[in-house]
Every structure is written in structure tokens, then in C-alpha cells.
Amino acid sequence: MENFPGPRFSTPEDLCLLKEVLASNAIDALTSEGSTSPMSVQQIHAHLKSLESFSSSGDAHQTYAVARLWKLILQSRIINKYGTPEARLDRFITITDSPPVFASSYASIAKLTLNRPNAQLGRCSRAWADRIAYIEEWRQDEIINEREGKQIMTLFCVLVIASLPTSKQ
Numbered sequence: 001m002e003n004f005p006g007p008r009f010s011t012p013e014d015l016c017l018l019k020e021v022l023a024s025n026a027i028d029a030l031t032s033e034g035s036t037s038p039m040s041v042q043q044i045h046a047h048l049k050s051l052e053s054f055s056s057s058g059d060a061h062q063t064y065a066v067a068r069l070w071k072l073i074l075q076s077r078i079i080n081k082y083g084t085p086e087a088r089l090d091r092f093i094t095i096t097d098s099p100p101v102f103a104s105s106y107a108s109i110a111k112l113t114l115n116r117p118n119a120q121l122g123r124c125s126r127a128w129a130d131r132i133a134y135i136e137e138w139r140q141d142e143i144i145n146e147r148e149g150k151q152i153m154t155l156f157c158v159l160v161i162a163s164l165p166t167s168k169q
Contacts, residue, residue: 009058010066015051018066021073022048036088038076079137088130 025037026044039047047069054062080088110117 008063009060010063011058012056014058014066015054018069019048019051022051022069025073036076036080036082038072075141079134088134 022044025035025039026041026048029035029037029039029041029044037044050065054065058066077083
């Protein structure tokens with residue numbers, strides 16, 4: 001299911017899987033300061049409450065709500081490289097270990113101290129780069145969603161105006 005789901009309604013299995021993933025994200029958000037969950041624990045709790053009220057027979061509104069929640073989760077997984085060797089354990093840490101090279105006068109001082117500061121600076125710069133990338137991706141996604149919302153509202157207004165009865169004089 002994507003932003004606007006196809007002609008298939010959500011099933012009870014879809015709801016069950018979504019609830020399981022949301023519960024997992026809630027635990028992640030609750031236990032990690034740098035959680036990769038796209039929502040806070042309070043937001044997840046509110047979504048889970050809403051999902052409880054859904055019926056077993058899906059309709060268009062229910063399907064759309066499920067699809068929107070999945071979209072948030074999938075975007076977060078893409079940004080955090082879910083399921084790949086470069087996956088982020090949280091927003092501040094990556095699994096791969098390839099620190100940047102530091103040069104200039106700092107390099108000679110680092111050699112005298114057996115490269116101890118170099119390792120710490122590498123960790124800090126990777127965490128900072130990952131955080132910047134995460135924020136930039138999120139901002140781009142917000143801009144795209146806002147633009148789509150404006151287009152939808154414009155189309156809605158055009159349809160409402162077009163469907164108004166014309167008065168014959």
C-alpha cells in the first residue's frame with residue numbers, strides 16, 4: 001500500500017501486522033534516545049487506540065489510514081537503511097566503521113597520543129553526518145507532503161465548484 005492505496009481494502013492481517021510494527025517502534029522510541037522510530041511513544045499510543053476501533057471489514061477510509069501509517073514507517077526504514085549492512089542502529093550510530101581522515105597539525109598531535117582522539121572525532125563526525133542526513137531527508141519529505149496536500153486541496157475545491165448546481169434564469 002502506498003500514499004493512495006489501490007482498489008484493495010485493508011484486511012485484519014494488515015491491521016495486526018501494523019500493530020506489531022507500531023508496538024516495536026514504541027519500544028524502540030521508549031528505550032533509545034536516538035530511536036529510528038518515525039513517531040513518539042504518545043503518537044504511537046494514539047494510533048494504536050485508533051486502530052482498535054477499526055472494523056474487520058475494511059473500507060476506503062480505514063485502508064487510507066493504514067496506508068498512511070505504513071508510509072511513515074517505510075520512509076523511516078528507507079532513511080535508516082533498514083535491512084542493509086549500513087543500517088543505523090539509531091540516529092547517532094551506524095554499523096559500518098569507516099571514519100573520515102583528519103589532516104593538518106591535528107594529525108601529528110594525534111600520532112603522539114596513539115590516535116586516541118582521532119577515533120573519538122571519527123565517531124562524532126559520523127554521528128553528526130548521519131543526523132544531518134536524517135534531518136535533511138525528513139525536511140524534504142515534509143515539503144513533498146505539503147505540496148501534495150495543497151494539490152489535493154486545489155483539486156478538491158475545483159471538484160466542489162464544478163459540482164455546484166448552476167442556476168438557470
